[in-house]
Amino acid sequence: MRFGLLVLILALVLSLAGTVQSPMKTGFARLNYDGGGDWYNDPEVLPNLAIYLNSVLNSGFPTDQTVVKAGEAKLFEYPFIYLTGHGNIRFTEREIDNLRAWMLRGGFLYADDDYGMDESWRREIKRVFPERELVELDPSFPLFTCFYDFSSGLPKIHKHDEKPPQAFGLFDDNGRLMSLYTYESNISDGWADPGTHKDPPELRDTALRFGTNIVYYLMTR
Secondary structure: OOHHHHHHHHHHHHHHOOOOOOOOOOOEEEEEOEOOOOOOOOOOHHHHHHHHHHHHHOOOOOOOOEEEEOOOHHHHHOOEEEEEEOOOOEOOHHHHHHHHHHHHOOOEEEEEEOOOOHHHHHHHHHHHOOOOOOEEEOOOOHHHOOOOOOOOOOOOOOOOOOOOOEEEEEEOOOOOEEEEEEEOOOHHHHHOOHHHHOOOHHHHHHHHHHHHHHHHHHHHO
16 A cells, blocks of 8 residues: 555645645655664755755645654654665664565655665665665666756765765565665765755755655656
8 A cells, every 4th residue: 555655646746736735744754773873964954855845846845854763653654764874774673574564565765875884775675675686777767857857877966985876776566666775976965954065056956956856756656
């Protein structure tokens, strides 16, 4: 039952038609995880993304940040969960089971490597879905061009190891994107306040535009 995405799709359709007068009851949440990684860094990124989305899509996403843990029932109230950090991630068995059930029921998990979480993220998502593989997404994947044009590829917001940026997807049996993982790109750092990373306005706008594509793709698929 894809309850969360249905709520978001309906809200987006209504908002684009100019009929939404109040904020949606569901929006984005950040995942609080154990293991030592700084899951909490740059707390303004989701509110800033919501503000940007509301301005370009005429939507009504809540602009506060909600924090949720993977083992909580509260997880099922949010169709879009964001995860980031520089260090280790570790899920409990209960969290593994809950994340799996939530994602199979329609939940979407966006993981953005903030430099240093790649090994642990790949390990933990494999624990959630041992039978599935992360698939690298090239610019022909519809997410790259569904709203703004990123046909030249995933933008690189921060240097990190100066490797090419990569995007990976995890899909269910019906081809639905359950999780997006961006590596060597750090899209969400570009959603931070201007003074946080001192990124120029054009780089922040690029990051926010790609964030818009992520959300718009989910709304329209």
